[in-house]
Amino acid sequence: MGMAEQPLVACHDCDLLQREPLLPQGGVARCRRCGATLLRSHPQSTERALAFTLGALFLFVLANVFPIVGLKLSGDFVQTTLLGAAQVMYRNDMRLVAGLVLVTTFVAPLTQMLAMTYLLLPACLGRRPPQARRVFRGMTLIQPWSMLEVFVLGILVALVKLAHLAIVVPGIALWSFGGVMLLMAAATAAFDARDLWTRLEAAR
Ligand SMILES: [Zn+2]
Known part of the structure; x- marks a missing residue:
């Protein structure tokens, strides 16, 4: 630039x-x-954005590994993850909602976090990753889909739509999703595109 x-x-x-x-x-x-x-320009904005993003990624894994809803399936009580819940919705003729939940709570936030890590980690180490500009543009395109409000809405829609066949498990996954929201908000607040590009240009 x-x-x-x-x-x-x-x-x-x-x-x-x-x-x-x-x-x-x-x-x-x-x-x-x-x-x-x-x-x-806030000092260490890139380091802070990276730290928050890595924290969010870690909690995101926990949020998707541990069950978030309990379902009664053919007499048995089964606990499942949010992705599992999307699968159940898909099978119960809620395909559109299942797709919406999949994109807003999984695909978009994960892509955003991976793209942020791809740019921020090398920037902190004084390197420039290949295709940095393209990844940055892609990240900007996906941003509307990985906004906090959309993420929360996706989770709420999933829980509401499943209300008649599921109960929420107030466990590790639910708290981790809360943590992902807070950390992603912090990462977005700390993220400074100007500082990132100053560093990436210097690393060339
Ligand atoms: Zn003036």
């Missing part, structure tokens, strides 16, 4: 339109006219 590609920003105090300056880590950019803070 060279200087020529720097996007324009408007000062929120005096509305002066200006090019975003490249910020050093922990630096602050001020408006050229009135001196108001334009942008602030």
